[in-house]
Amino acid sequence: MTTEKLDINSALNWRYAAKRMTGAVVPQDVMGRILEAARLAPSGIGLQPYEILMITNAELKKQILPIAANQMQVVESSHLLVFAPWDDYTPERINGVFDYLNQQREKVSTTLDRQRQFALNYFSKFSSEENFHHAAKQAHIALGIAVAAAALERVDATPMEGFNAQELDRFLDLKSKGLRSSMLMAIGYRDEANDWNFKLPKVRKPMSELVTLYQ
Template sequence: MENRTIVDALQWRYACKKFDPGKIIPEDTFQRILQALNLTPTSMGMQLMKFLVVQNTEVRKALVPHAYNQHQITDCSHLLVLCRESHVTQDFIDEYVNRSARIRNQDVNSSKIKGFKKMLESANLMSENDRVKWMSSQVYIALGVLLTACAVEQVDACPMEGFVPQEFDRILKLREKGLKSIVVVPLGYRHEEDPYQHLPKVRRELDTIVEYI
């Protein structure tokens, strides 16, 4: 890792298709990745999401058929399911406001905090469709942070939208938790037989994707 830049790390990463099931992410490395994930910037800082770490082997096996038999689900070291909240509840808003006031040593009854709370409550003025899109978009910001953190730590990842959310929600009992699955991310270490690790990256030239106005 010494003298490696963020660009080096992102050049190194790819969507790992075959994990080495014998290699496990060290706990301190995994905790740094989770800490980075928790620092994801979100709209109004609300963090309307949750990150499930699926450790149970039998549960992972049950998920495989609903991920189009992609065995990264069972072969990876750690399996993350990134979820959004089903609803923006008043209890969620109240807890966030109280936590913000406590951490920043502010009076929860001040006009500033009350104004902040009113702004948060405006989320429920959106249409249901707009609110779902808004919350789901926050999860994809978290996905970007996760993939970058993994690259820096030289941990392989494979972001997966190829799964059946309703079945994942059922097996993981997400409805009871007030959550909806958005994206699945197996983490671990690439198998030496994964041919994708040797392919050069295909990206547009920088001057064709960046425009200065």
């Protein structure tokens, strides 16, 4: 297991979607830095409309395995993260965020009050389903930053969308928390000997096809 840290582009070239993991445990301090990176991720109006559920219990992961199309990294991971956006934007949730911001900054901000009113008015125009999809986009920003943070730590992080979200929500009783699952991420260490994906070269679009410049 290599522990040398990398610059961001080298780290992202090093990482790949690990399909098999060794089961080795990611140290608590390393995991803490990955989660802190996700916590610091940007989100629309700063609402952070999601939670991250972290599963280390082996029996729970075994039960989730068939819900996640029997992808082995679910049970072979050190930590299995469930990114769970809010199921809706409600006045209670929005006001709770802005009340917390004012409390932490120890003053009431006129700018924050305008943002609060904007958020309350804006999200009231949309259905619960539309608001959930907006919240999921914010959660996926945090997921992407966590992937990069893990790579910088030489830890594998495999995002997974191939699972039955409704079944997982029932299993984890997310409805009672006002949450819905949108993505899984297995965090651990690659099993180079048994992972067919490890031997394949990384392929991405050339920059000329990815980026269009308007001048």
